[in-house]
Amino acid sequence: MGPACAGPFPPLDSARPEGHTLAGDTMNRLTAFLAAAALCGAWDRAAAQVPGGALASVQGSFESHQAGMPYLDAAAEPLAGLVCASGADVCAGLRRTLAKARQVQEGCAPPCDGGSEVELYRAKVEIVCDELGFASRAGGCGAALKNYFPGGVPRKRTAGPEGSPGGREFDAQAVAKLLLDPRLDPKLRADLGDKAFALAEALGRLRWVDAGGGAAVTAGPRDESLRKAKPGGAGVPPGGKPDPAAPKVPAAPIPVGQVERRLTANLNAQIAKFPTGADVLKRAEPVPTLRFERLDEETLAAYANNRGALYFNSVRVAAIVKRLDPSAAKLELDDPKALRGYLAQHPDLLERLPAQMDVLYVHELTHRAQHKASGDGLIGDTIDGWRRILNGGKYPLESEWEAFGNQNRYFGERAKKEPGILDYRDSPELGLFEYQEYVRDLQAYRRGIASNYQDDCGTIDQLKYFGSHKPYYDRVLAREAKEWPKVSYDGSMNLARHWAGFAFPAQALDHLEAAFNTASKNGFLPASKPELAALFGEVVKKIEERFRDAKPGSPGPNFGPSQKETLSKLSAGLGVPLPPRLAAAVGRKKT
Numbered sequence: 001m002g003p004a005c006a007g008p009f010p011p012l013d014s015a016r017p018e019g020h021t022l023a024g025d026t027m028n029r030l031t032a033f034l035a036a037a038a039l040c041g042a043w044d045r046a047a048a049q050v051p052g053g054a055l056a057s058v059q060g061s062f063e064s065h066q067a068g069m070p071y072l073d074a075a076a077e078p079l080a081g082l083v084c085a086s087g088a089d090v091c092a093g094l095r096r097t098l099a100k101a102r103q104v105q106e107g108c109a110p111p112c113d114g115g116s117e118v119e120l121y122r123a124k125v126e127i128v129c130d131e132l133g134f135a136s137r138a139g140g141c142g143a144a145l146k147n148y149f150p151g152g153v154p155r156k157r158t159a160g161p162e163g164s165p166g167g168r169e170f171d172a173q174a175v176a177k178l179l180l181d182p183r184l185d186p187k188l189r190a191d192l193g194d195k196a197f198a199l200a201e202a203l204g205r206l207r208w209v210d211a212g213g214g215a216a217v218t219a220g221p222r223d224e225s226l227r228k229a230k231p232g233g234a235g236v237p238p239g240g241k242p243d244p245a246a247p248k249v250p251a252a253p254i255p256v257g258q259v260e261r262r263l264t265a266n267l268n269a270q271i272a273k274f275p276t277g278a279d280v281l282k283r284a285e286p287v288p289t290l291r292f293e294r295l296d297e298e299t300l301a302a303y304a305n306n307r308g309a310l311y312f313n314s315v316r317v318a319a320i321v322k323r324l325d326p327s328a329a330k331l332e333l334d335d336p337k338a339l340r341g342y343l344a345q346h347p348d349l350l351e352r353l354p355a356q357m358d359v360l361y362v363h364e365l366t367h368r369a370q371h372k373a374s375g376d377g378l379i380g381d382t383i384d385g386w387r388r389i390l391n392g393g394k395y396p397l398e399s400e401w402e403a404f405g406n407q408n409r410y411f412g413e414r415a416k417k418e419p420g421i422l423d424y425r426d427s428p429e430l431g432l433f434e435y436q437e438y439v440r441d442l443q444a445y446r447r448g449i450a451s452n453y454q455d456d457c458g459t460i461d462q463l464k465y466f467g468s469h470k471p472y473y474d475r476v477l478a479r480e481a482k483e484w485p486k487v488s489y490d491g492s493m494n495l496a497r498h499w500a501g502f503a504f505p506a507q508a509l510d511h512l513e514a515a516f517n518t519a520s521k522n523g524f525l526p527a528s529k530p531e532l533a534a535l536f537g538e539v540v541k542k543i544e545e546r547f548r549d550a551k552p553g554s555p556g557p558n559f560g561p562s563q564k565e566t567l568s569k570l571s572a573g574l575g576v577p578l579p580p581r582l583a584a585a586v587g588r589k590k591t
Contacts, residue, residue, distance in 0.1 A: 054079045059132050063144045065105050067155065072101040097131040100170050104128050104148060107157035113504050113546070116191035121154045123174040153503045171195070183424040186433055187507065251348040259340045263350050264289045267361045270354035274413040276406055280362055283369035290361075292317060292336040300429065301360050303367040305384060310364050312357070314339050320356045320429065321349060359431045362410045366403040373472065387465045396466050397457035398473035401446055405480045408438040412491050422498040439491035440514060442484045485522040489515050496535055504546055505539045509566045512536055516570060533574040540567070540582055547581035 061075045076098055084091035108121035125148050129141035148155050175196045178184060184192070254262065268287060271277030281287065288310050295302060295313040302311045318333035325346065333339045343349055354361075371384070388395055411421075411431050420426050427433075438445050450457070460470045492515035499508035516532055519525040564586045571578050578586060 054082055055133060059134060059137060062101055062105075062128065062132060063134075063147060065147065067107070067158070071105050073098040097128065100124065100131070100173075101128045103167060103170055107148075107155035109157050112154050112156055113506070114191070115185070115188050115502075115504075115507055116195065118154055118504070119178055119188060120171065120174050120192070120195075122149070123177045124170060125149075127170075127173060127177060151503075181425070183427050183432065185424040186436060187510075188424075251346070253345050254347045256340050256344045259343045259347075259350065260291055261289050262347070263343075263353060266350055267354045267358060270358045271362055271365075271410065274410055274417075276410040276413055277358070277362055280365050280369060280406055280410075284365045284372065287365065288368065292339050294334065294336060301364050303364045303371070305367075305371040308368075310368060312360075316429070317353070317357070320353060324349060324352050324356070356428045358414075359407045359411050359428045359434075363403045363407040363430065366406045367399065370399050370402070387463075390465060391458065391463045394456060394458045394463060396460050396463060396469055396473065397450055397453060398460055398469070398477060400449055400453055400457060402473065402476055402480075404434065404438070404445075404449055405477075408435050409487060411435045412439070412487060412494070415494050416490070419494065419498060422495060435491065436495065439488045439495070442481060442488070485518055485524075489518045489522075489524075489528065492518065493531065493535070496539075500535060500539050500542070503542075505542050506563060508535075508539050509563055509570070512539065512570060513566045516573060520573075529574060532570075533576050536570050536574055537576050540571075540576065540578055544579035544582045547585070 058072065058076045058079050062072050065072065073095075076094075080091070080094060080098070083094045104121075104124050108117060112118060112121065122145065125145055126141055129135075129144055134141045134144065175192050178192055179189065179196060264287065267290070268281060272281055288308050290310045290312055292314040293311040294315060295311060297315065300313055300316050303309070304311065314336040315334045318339055321333060321339070321342065322328050322331075328342065328346075331338075331342065333342055407430065411428075412435060415421055415435075421428065421431065424432055437448065450459075460466045460473065492511045496508045496511035496515060499505050499511065502508075512532065512535060515528070516525070519528040519532070567578060567582070567586045570576070577583070
């Protein structure tokens, strides 16, 4: 369940550059520290010593608890008597778990309106489920989550402002659990990152060092969580988690030599369903069979033009396999041979992997198509190799701009048909995070890529002997810029609809404003107004309902200055009046 206590924790030197961006591998060290600090003393050894009936009774009590009923620490005294007889350290671990359960049963600390607060409470429910052994129960933690999120809304605390003791440690454990998920929504990650630093500082384990305003730059994906993510995250495969109680009929094993060929064929079929994927696939033919290779940790995948080979980092593929198949969680699959062997024995995973790897595949196939266009074969490889050598190993930045553009348009096309992938837990590799940045601002996005690849690339104008490539990239990138406003608008609206489905849909406002701005700047606001106004009306209606549900004397949901400005701006620009309570909170008079 967690690392054993190994004595005092040293202070964590960290850096917080401008914009609250975490530099280097600070996030991983911080989350590892928080997890270690909070998990110390968990009762993983005790569970094996507990009679099944006694543990099942405690599990049932936690799963069905209602406000006003006795807390679990009271209901679990018979279990505590059995466990504590086996040793003081195990007893202390159980007491900590029961204290966590009490905090969950008390409810989420008010106002519990923001996305980070809600997700933090959800993580706490899951942690208690884990520590009480719910993994062995049919349905896992599902019933408990429904109980503590009635109607999809978290239970609110009424036991006082501070809640039970040990709150900071439990918060730290929940924050660590969320931050270790490589698919976490960027906005939630930023909010939770702030909380992580505050917790570490409050626990006396953090001292600040000067970062000089710098930010980490890597030749791999720009999002630190993607390149440094731990395996076994909380991602949920599209379609939801399988029912552990349902009988599983394993697919017949296949020869190891067929694994990579079958996965390549499945990926080709997956991306061919969408226009951008079909176009890239056609231009890249003949498509090479992908190979598993243990690449450096910063690289998710690579196309080697001198070999005509497309490589996927076996470490990252193994991490995806472990998310899709919990039974593989403790296996060592990072080695390509071990990974091939496991997939040969579980070929059903070869049908599920493409939905997680397709965005990255489109990116790498774009590089394959670029190389094919500039000349395959020995002569083409030799010329390309000398071009790079004469430019200090660098290649055109424009090739990355095209590849990232293709992967993001592909993701947007898929999201229209499968909106579930807009949930960070279901998003494919290199998907949602990149897409949100892409639809927000194309030029800023391209500048970010330039910064990320500054050691490997330069623009064609900066490089020698790549001038023959310029007409192609000028044409491709100009077409992308021309089409981007509509792509951006559609993407922002899809993201807004996703967040509008939440009980408290405030995060939909940012995406609605982005769609409004794009339509305004590019001359299609009049045609888009009805759609924008309808969705904005749904969002403000839901927010108004939260004000009506607030207890007497409560101020209701909290808004920051920027959200108030956004509400006022959209209300005026779309001709949608704000309901009375919301208007009062924003500071607008009823019209």
